[in-house]
Amino acid sequence: MTTVFEVYPENPQPRIIKQAAEMLRKGAIMAVPTDSSYALVCHLDDKNAVDRLRRIRQINDKHHLTLLCRDLSELANYARVDNRQYRLLKLATPGPYTFILEASKEVPKRLSHPSRKTIGLRVPNRKGLQLLLDELGEPLLATTLIAPGETEPLNDAEAILERFPHELDAVVDSGACPSEPTTVLDLTPMAANNPPALVRQGLGSLTSLGLQAQ
Secondary structure, eight states: OOEEEEOOSSSOOHHHHHHHHHHHHTTOOEEEEOSSSEEEEEETTOHHHHHHHHHHHTOOTTSOOEEEOSSHHHHHHSEEOOHHHHHHHHHHOSSSEEEEEEEOTTSOTTTSOTTTOEEEEEOOOOHHHHHHHHHHTSOEEEEEOOOTTOSSOOOOHHHHHHHOTTTOSEEEESSOOOSSOOEEEEOGGGGGTOOOEEEEOOSSOSGGGTOOOO
């Protein structure tokens, strides 16, 4: 049976955050609200949980998973970031953006893209999720919660429980969140003085980063 954690969006209860973190440490697959849509998350170093997460989403190892980080300094531990990339990241974090960057040695090889050695990273701007990351003391591995065969992400706990009645260990319910996914930017071209590549236009604005739509 799926555990439902009811969390106040503005004043998340520390006791419940600790319970959710403990479940994740033990290998749980959890749906959590972000500053864009819901995401599926699991513990970074749990191979079995990562494999389950991919099966639930029906994605293979070529699909970029994302590390949800507490802040920009933590993000920089898991990616190789030059000065130009860092300035853009500073503008965009925290916020509804996912960035593809060259993975550092801190990222397990099985989590980075098999041919490109890259990883997706983001710093979410949602209080409950930030507190959960603080409680864990490390990033969570995540993917946008889009049901197999669908194109739009899920943004409501009740709809998630209806769509995934048995597959998830827990759902954090703190009310509906935006129905759009993050904007995904590939920053690896910047290492060769090229502009970032837009992979997916989502909730995050390009103009606020000084970028133009492609």
